[in-house]
Amino acid sequence: MTLTQRFIDGLWTRNVATTQLLGLCPLLAVSYNVQNAVGLAVASTFVLVFSSCLISLFRKGIPENIRLPCFVLVIATFTTIAHMIMQAYAWDVYQQIALFVQIIVTNCMILGHVESVASKKDVKTSVVTAMGTALGFSLVLFVLGGIRQLLGLLTPFATQPVGSFFVIGIALAMINYLKGISPQGCTEEPQDEPDYTQQNYERFVQ
Amino acid sequence: MKAIATLTLLALVAGCLLALLQLFTADRIEQNQRDAEEQILAGLVDSTDPEILREQGIELVNAEIRGYGGTMKILVAFRAEEILGVRVLGHGETPGFSEVLKPNDWIGNFEKQSVDEVDAVSGATITTNAVIRAVKDSVRGRKDSNP
Numbered sequence: 611m612t613l614t615q616r617f618i619d620g621l622w623t624r625n626v627a628t629t630q631l632l633g634l635c636p637l638l639a640v641s642y643n644v645q646n647a648v649g650l651a652v653a654s655t656f657v658l659v660f661s662s663c664l665i666s667l668f669r670k671g672i673p674e675n676i677r678l679p680c681f682v683l684v685i686a687t688f689t690t691i692a693h694m695i696m697q698a699y700a701w702d703v704y705q706q707i708a709l710f711v712q713i714i715v716t717n718c719m720i721l722g723h724v725e726s727v728a729s730k731k732d733v734k735t736s737v738v739t740a741m742g743t744a745l746g747f748s749l750v751l752f753v754l755g756g757i758r759q760l761l762g763l764l765t766p767f768a769t770q771p772v773g774s775f776f777v778i779g780i781a782l783a784m785i786n787y788l789k790g791i792s793p794q795g796c797t798e799e800p801q802d803e804p805d806y807t808q809q810n811y812e813r814f815v816q
Numbered sequence: 817m818k819a820i821a822t823l824t825l826l827a828l829v830a831g832c833l834l835a836l837l838q839l840f841t842a843d844r845i846e847q848n849q850r851d852a853e854e855q856i857l858a859g860l861v862d863s864t865d866p867e868i869l870r871e872q873g874i875e876l877v878n879a880e881i882r883g884y885g886g887t888m889k890i891l892v893a894f895r896a897e898e899i900l901g902v903r904v905l906g907h908g909e910t911p912g913f914s915e916v917l918k919p920n921d922w923i924g925n926f927e928k929q930s931v932d933e934v935d936a937v938s939g940a941t942i943t944t945n946a947v948i949r950a951v952k953d954s955v956r957g958r959k960d961s962n963p
Contacts, residue, residue, distance in 0.1 A: 639911075676819040678823055689829040694837055698844040701852065709911060770912065 613738045620742025625748040626719045628778040628785045633719040638752060642762060643770030647755025651748035653711050655668040655694065655741075657688040658720050662728040662740035669729050680701060681724045688716045703775070719747060754778065853905050859919055860893055860901045862948045874900060877958065881950040884942040885909050889946065892954045902926040902951055929957060 611619070626632045633654075640650045661684050665672070672680045693711055697703040704711065716721065723743055728736040754777055761773045855950060863873060869876065872895075879890045884906035893900040901924075904917040916922035916937050922944060925934045936944040941943055 627866060670823065672820050676823060679823060683826055683830060687833060691837055694834075694841045696872070698841040701848040705852075739947070746919055749865065 613735065616735065616739045617742035620739055620744075621746040622751070625720075625746040625750065626743055627747055629770075630722075632720075632722060633717045633747060636713060636717065636777070637747070637754070638790050640707050640710050641751050641758055641774070642753040644752065645703060645750040645760040646707050649696070649700065649707050650710055651744075651751045654720070655748055656692050657685060657714050657742035658723060658744045658747075659737060659740045660801040661685045661720060661724055662736045663733060666722050666728040666731065666736040671748040672729070677725075677729060681721060681729070684736065685720055685724070686715045693768040704812055707755075719743065719812045722730055750781075754781070818919075828955060829837050849906075855892070856903050856905060856919065875958075877954045879950040879954045881946045883907055883909050883946045884913070888943075888946060888950070890947060890950045890954075892951055894958065899926055899931065899951070899955070902947065904947070907943075909940075909943050913943060916944060917947070926951060 620626075624630060627637055628700065636650060636654075641647045648808060661681075664684055665681060681737065692714070695703075696711060727739050731739075754774075757777050758771065758773050761777070762768055762771065764773050829938060861867065861869060861876070862872075862874075862892065866876075875894045877892045877894065879892060880887050881890060882888070887949065888909070889906040890902055891903050891905055894900075907914060907917060909917065922937050931948070934948055934951075936948065
């Protein structure tokens, strides 16, 4: 797989939010306006890209049996860095999404990416893949934030953020339609498997 | 053995990195916090300077109490014997439920009613009960210190 392919894979084909359905908790909780959505997108991107870079750099030095504690330690460090920087330079946004910045540590998108890509591939590959994945996540956050902010303005008497599950549900349905995925699963014809029964039968007869 | 060494080294590097960043950001974070507190108090008192407040007969009492999500920092403003108002300076309550702690919401009840009349809010019972308890404690504490 080339780097461009990996990037597009993370951005669209295997988008964490719309295809793998990972990291939905912070995504739905925060995306009720564009400002918060962008705040979380920037923080998540920062943590994902830098953790991938570091872990990929030291992947040969991390023993197999303690890889998870090591990954979590690195991710937690970058999350704390994001948390401190936001507190210092983006106080207002931070006050809105503080809790969801802190739980980036447990975001399956990041741990999943680190485990499946960064700990196995070289730095360039894992950083490019991380960027694609993070950009895909940010894009979903941004679009969802935009739609829901608009919905909030159009909905009278709404005191709480509106429409999280409806908007993501409709968006997922549309994306699946565009990708040609039917409710039964993939529309592509399954590859014909070689028929072993005849051979087995012949062997049995012999 | 290698596992212990790797983890120790990693934790050490991470710790140093965070400590270094803390040096650079601590001042700004503290400044932001102070600005935010001043903004919260803006509708209640003209100034946070104790000298000016004493001339107006206002006394600010700080209280800390455990809420649903950690410690809440609460400030009670007294004029003579009566409560001028209550504000929450910092908290870790669940987003959404913490709406009651905003100046124009439930917490404004302390300005209109006596402490014994203020009721908890259903749905945010732990949060609001904690605030009520903190206010009652500070009233009692003040009575004890100047009888």
